[in-house]
Amino acid sequence: MTGDTTQIGIVGGSGALGSAIAMALLESGAVPPQALWISNRSGSRKGFEAHPEVTITSDTDALTRACGTVILSVPPASVADLRIAAEDRLVISVMAGVTLARLRDLTGATRVVRAMSSPAARLRTAYSPWVASTEVNQDDRSRVKDIFSACGLTDELTNEAHLDQFTAMTGPVPGFVAFYAECMIDHAVKAGIAPEVADRAIRQLFLSAGTILSQEAPTPCEHVEAMIDYAGTTAAGLEKMRASPIAEAISEGLEAAARKARSMS
Ligand SMILES: NC(=O)C1=CN([C@@H]2O[C@H](COP(=O)(O)OP(=O)(O)OC[C@H]3O[C@@H](n4cnc5c(N)ncnc54)[C@H](O)[C@@H]3O)[C@@H](O)[C@H]2O)C=CC1
Numbered sequence: 417m418t419g420d421t422t423q424i425g426i427v428g429g430s431g432a433l434g435s436a437i438a439m440a441l442l443e444s445g446a447v448p449p450q451a452l453w454i455s456n457r458s459g460s461r462k463g464f465e466a467h468p469e470v471t472i473t474s475d476t477d478a479l480t481r482a483c484g485t486v487i488l489s490v491p492p493a494s495v496a497d498l499r500i501a502a503e504d505r506l507v508i509s510v511m512a513g514v515t516l517a518r519l520r521d522l523t524g525a526t527r528v529v530r531a532m533s534s535p536a537a538r539l540r541t542a543y544s545p546w547v548a549s550t551e552v553n554q555d556d557r558s559r560v561k562d563i564f565s566a567c568g569l570t571d572e573l574t575n576e577a578h579l580d581q582f583t584a585m586t587g588p589v590p591g592f593v594a595f596y597a598e599c600m601i602d603h604a605v606k607a608g609i610a611p612e613v614a615d616r617a618i619r620q621l622f623l624s625a626g627t628i629l630s631q632e633a634p635t636p637c638e639h640v641e642a643m644i645d646y647a648g649t650t651a652a653g654l655e656k657m658r659a660s661p662i663a664e665a666i667s668e669g670l671e672a673a674a675r676k677a678r679s680m681s
């Protein structure tokens with residue numbers, strides 16, 4: 417009994433990440449509402465009022481029985497008491513630090529995918545890398561790609577350890593980018609600019625920069641080289657930053673986050 421392969425269930429689907437993925441699936445048309453199940457602690461329909469055909473339940477066993485594909489999106493702290501019998505299901509986890517081996521133990525499934533995504537799925541702009549157990553078949557892979565393509569960009573990886581790096585880098589949105597924006601706002605305020613003006617200006621900067629960087633070319637590295645070659649005001653700042661430990665500090669911070677993810681397994 418492999419469950420209805422047309423039905424997809426999200427355990428924790430009312431949460432920040434699970435609901436973002438659910439809305440991406442619904443709004444992209446990737447999953448019709450009558451084929452989507454959501455389980456949460458309370459069975460509350462909050463957040464899905466506009467989608468009455470979506471099945472909401474607090475009974476995760478009912479979800480697993482009905483759905484051929486089960487997405488796990490509960491907080492790491494809740495994983496320990498997660499009891500799911502999903503032997504013949506395709507199980508996809510977006511939970512930080514939960515390894516393929518632990519997912520097998522938690523669910524009894526052999527067709528297991530460990531992924532990382534982000535609440536940017538709500539904007540259809542997430543990056544969702546994933547690794548698959550050897551038992552995952554081609555139909556499974558197509559389904560995983562369809563799910564995460566509805567959320568943004570997606571890539572299948574071959575090295576599970578890289579999922580901890582992506583948990584650090586692309587899981588949190590705006591995540592570490594918000595810290596850089598905060599540093600720029602602090603600089604502006606120190607220079608005497610009104611905080612509300614600094615905030616508005618830097619938010620607009622990150623909107624425009626993100627849009628430009630999302631285009632195919634030039635690459636971020638090429639953007640930097642072009643500004644240095646231009647030898648103007650930005651070059652002066654970039655050369656100062658390149659001579660500082662800022663790049664090393666960023667890498668150390670990201671590694672601390674990846675280490676935390678590894679510690680969760
Ligand atoms: N929030 C974020 O920015 C990101 C979160 N993640 C991962 O996504 C997972 C979920 O995190 P959030 O959405 O932030 O958590 P959240 O706290 O916003 O939502 C968790 C949801 O899971 C439900 N839940 C908890 N235990 C349950 C159980 N046993 N059965 C059914 N439902 C249950 C809760 O009712 C809640 O609706 C975590 O593993 C986290 O590491 C990954 C990337 C980004």
Ligand SMILES: O=C(O)[C@@H]1CCC=N1
Binds near residue numbers: 512583
């Ligand atoms: O900060 C966290 O733990 C979650 C997982 C990855 C991004 N946000």
